[in-house]
Amino acid sequence: MNGELAPKHHILAVLVENKFGVLTRVSGLFARRGFNIVSLAVSPTEDENYSRMTIVVDADSAPLEQVTKQLNKLIPVIKIQELSPDQAVERELMLVTVKSSSEVRSQITELAAIFEARIEDVGYDAITILVAGRPEKLDAMSDLLAPFGIVEIQRTGLIALPKLGRRPARLRAVKDQPS
Amino acid sequence: MKLTGAQALIKSLEMENTEVMFGLPGGAILPVYDPLIDSSIRHILVRHEQGAGHMAEGYAHATGRPGVAMVTSGPAATNIVTPLCDAYMDSIPLVVITGQVPYSVIGTDAFQECDTVGITMPITKHNWLITDAQDIPRVVREAFHVATTGRPGPVVVDVPKDIAMQEMDWYWPEAIDLPGYQPTTEGHPKQIKEAARLMGEAKRPIIYAGGGILKARAAAALRELAEMTGFPVVTTLMARGAFPDDHELCLGMPGMHGNYTAVTAMQESDLLIALGSRFDDRVTGKLDGFAPEAKIIHVDIDPAELGKVRRPDVALLGDCRLVIEEMIKAVRADQDKKSKKSGSRWPSIEKWRNHLRDYQERYPLVYEQFDDGPLKPQFCIDQLGALSPDDTIVASGVGQHQMWTSQRWTFNHPYTWINSGGLGTMGFAVPAAIGAKVGMPERTVWAVDGDGCFQMTAQELVTASAERIPVKIAILNNAYLGMVRQWQEMFYQERYSEVYLSPDLPDYVKWSEAMGCVGFRVDSPEDVGPTIEKANEIDDRPVVIDFRTDYREKVFPMVAAGTSNSDVIIDPDTERLRGK
Incomplete structure (x- = not known):
């Protein structure tokens, strides 16, 4: 395995309901939209009702936006943050x-x-x-x-988690934001 | 109150005001069919589970209420996969209940076990596997909520047999708690203002109305917007009827088989106002040649549609009806402001309108019916339209007959056109028409079908006869898989591969009669009208007319696959037949 991250890699921090089948829904969506997941880490958060997925994707921004939007449509997905590498x-x-x-x-x-x-x-x-x-x-x-x-x-x-001390410039909570 | 899971399921469906459901029982769903006997819900017993799904879709299309279907596990669940995918592509609210093997044996390859939730995950808005009978009312409530709100779509509730037999304490949830599902319905005021400003500057505007108009019950709002701006409207395959065809601003259907004016108006436009439409490849043709000079205002309830295909200049997330109503106010304000300033409201677009009127005159849809010649499919459709009530509901399958019907029928009312747009499901027409008739029993319901399509789902006419659902079916029988034949003729050097079906195998009249319908056959033009009139008088059983049509007839205009909309091919006889 080559762990070197391509320059266009994106990190998505995805907060999901901690229920069975959610990982399938999320990973299946990436597969259907033709995206390769570079890496994926899942664990329950401080609130056991939710899990956090850290997904690294190798993609250009425009198609990634489509995946993020599609991901947001999944009912068990609560919130998505895109973390730019220099702000995380x-x-x-x-x-x-x-x-x-x-x-x-x-x-x-x-x-x-x-x-x-x-x-x-x-x-x-x-x-x-x-x-x-x-x-x-x-x-x-x-x-x-x-x-x-x-x-x-x-x-x-x-x-990954966002860096503290200042508001990350490219940190965005997609679900909170129309369009 | 103690109920079994099955009783709770039926009661929950009643709580959601389900008046009718379409289905077929089997092993795993048996416990749920028992309390159905005592329920107020009408159940329509289909002959194949695909029929149940399409009937539920037809019902939902015609009424705007969610269609409900119930089938058993395994093969029944896989049989309803096609309707689920169809409903997903066309945003039809559907609630499908599937039986499942007992929870205790899931994963053991039990008899009629299949991973229904896994299979349907990519083609449903959401799905649930129930693991505790106590969850049933909550899940049913959530299922209806998800299916009918935001961008509507199909959902599946998978119910294991032992869960259906488990006892639970009845309750009905007061509220829905889905933190990950909060559709935005109201458009952003600043964006709406910006949209109005762009509309006020446009010289060649076109309103590009899609199926979202119908989903949002926005037809009246659309009409008001069009009339106050004078902007011409194209209605996509999914939006036929959303704006009246006999309206002077209506240009009809755009796209691969759209009419010349609608296609070209979009190409030449400098502002496309996309309302609940999704820039489908069948509408845009080759994408990089599509409407090259047009700015885009895109209104949609689904954030993923905004910018998916074409980057909008103004993206408006929200419910089409609510957004259009706000647009109307913003347009009025903008017009008032400009008229105070310069004495006139918005610049006139009369030149553009005249330009389009000229196209309409020069490039009409044409065909020629000779008195003694072979029967033309277009003639049959025209006669059907002329001799049936104005608010007739028309369903169609997929192929040439679908395109001719969409092109030629004068749709003056919303919710009168039911077809499979996104998935292109052959065999959709017969069951969809049955579902529509169940939902709208007072209306005349015609299915215009092809002979290929008809053979895929015709058995549901047995359902229609048994349940006294008097739908009417017009088969445009050209003895071919006509659309495939057309492509082979035009793009495969007339090498016809596996497209011939025969006009009289099966014998459609005998087959229809065997299924309890009245069957007619029409070979010559003079019999078309009288036979349709006879069919329209029958109201106690289904009717099938086998129209023997000319197999050589092709659908025009046509934008060949992979080419630009600027290269639309019109009927070679247009000039000769214009005005005829």
Whole structure:
């Protein structure tokens, strides 16, 4: 998986009712309108009646507007915010298991330290590392680990919240706004 | 009060003022059919679930009330998928109840199990799988609300058999709580003012009226707006009847088979006022050549329509009727302001109107019926229109017969034209006409159908006979899948592939009689009128007329697929037949 985000990527923070089938409705709509979801993270919010989906889409603005509007028509969708990358705190989590004989273990832990990653599990000839950060950081980490031999990799996909302290210029709540 | 889920469902439908429902029982829905016996709701037993769906659509089209259908699980649910998609494309309010296998066995591939909610998700406005009988009144209330408000559309309520048998405490919800569903109905005042300003500056304005006018019950408002501005009106396939065809401002239908004037008026326009229309590809032709000089005012209840196809200069989100009523006020204010300032209201568009009148004279719809020649489909439709009451409701299937009827019928009243516009569902006419007649029993209801279409859903005439629903069917029988044949003739070098159907297999008269209808056959022009008159007198059973029409006749004008509306092809005989 290449985590590098294309320059035209958009982050949608979608607040939905926490009911079964909602993920299908949302993801199905993207598929029907011909959009590829780059990543998708879902979890309940502070209010358990609602879930927040962070969806990263690779699309131009004009067609994305159509998807956002269609998304808004789904009854369980409460609110959609489009977060522009420079106005949002974006983070992703990666777990990576890498081959690690005793000779190279120290090199790997050194690398982990540079990336502020944590060693989560150590086996006879492999090691599992947890790293958090922006997608580019995760890409760099996996590139540097590749020569050792990556056994398995799992990334969460991006989660994001608007930056605080000032009103984000491109933050918009589509549902609150006519047309 | 303790009720079973089934009783609660029927009671909830009654609470929503359901007077009639169309359906067919089966295993999973059995518990719900039991309390139906004691209900005030009339149930019409169809012969195929697709028929139930289209009847509900016809009913909704004609009455403006939501159509209700109920079928069982599995194959019954899949059989009603076509009407659901049809209603979704044409924004028809439909509430469809489907049975489902017991909740306890969902996911086990039980007998007649199918994922109805999954299958219908992309073609409904919303759907619900009931998991607790206690939810039934709330869900039914929400279902009717969602189906009928905002941009109307179909909804599905999937009811597992064990839930229908479960006990619940009856209640009727006071309010609806759908935080994610709050349609905007009132237009933005600033945008309305801006729209009026653009209208006041336009030299070649056209009102482009779509099906939303009818959904919003806005025909009277549209007429007022057109008359106060003097702006000509085109009515799309979904809006035929929304503005009277005999009105001097009416240009008729635009689009692929629209008349020359309507198509060209839009092309030459400098301002299109799109009211409840959606810039469908059948209207715009090749998009980048469509109405190149026109500014756009777009009014729609669905925010996703604004800017979907063509970016509007003024986007007006709201209910068509409410927005047009506000537009009328804004136009009046703008006209008054300008007349105070300069002594005259708005600049005259008489030159534009004359230009269009000239088109109408030069490029009329034409055909030629010889006394001894083959029967022309257009002649049959003209006779049908002339000999039937002014407020006759006409349903059609999909194809040449649909286009001829839409082109030629003089629709002077809203809700008199029922057809499948978006999905283009062959076989729509017969069941839709039955549903319309159920909703409007005092009115004459004609279905103009093709022979190909008729064979898809004709069995519902058995329903009509059994339930004493006296609809009238005119089959324009040209022995071909006519529209496909026309395309093969024009664009596939006359290589006719799988389009011949035969004029007398089946024997339509015998078939109709077997289904309890009166059947007539008409081969020659002089029999057309008298047979229609006979059919119009029959009021105790359905009537079918098998018109044997000329298979060579093509629908003109035509904008070929992928070409611009500026390249509209007119009937080659236009000049010779003009004025005839």
